[in-house]
Amino acid sequence: MALPKISEIRDLSDQELQERIAAARRQLFDLRFQQATRRLEKNHQFKHTRHQLAQLLTVERERLLTTSKSPVAEE
Template sequence: MKNSESLKEFKKLNSEQITEKIDQLRKDLFDLRFKQATRQLNETHKFKIIKKQVAQLLTLSKNQSASQTTPD
């Protein structure tokens, strides 16, 4: 993924940063949908990239919360 954050960079984030990044990406996705509805969007491939990033961040968030609640 050129010009976007990779999974390695996402793993360096803490839970608050992950939540903020998810919120930002969801806003970006909303903006893309709005542009598509008004026929202003030329780069439709960004939908796939952003949705994939959101899924990766949600998975990391879930894994982090599961590892914190697991008793050692």
């Protein structure tokens, strides 16, 4: 499974972005639970999920900063 490209994530709508963030956090919780109960078979899923979550949060933060920037009033 290849790591996702950030360009694909930037094409998502705000609603889809929020849904993917929630799904990634839920998946990390499930992976930790599987690891604790010794049912986890693919340890690399941690890396992929954390990487994807980081990309999603980065795009969310970029959008937040671009919308909150107000033009600087020149005197």
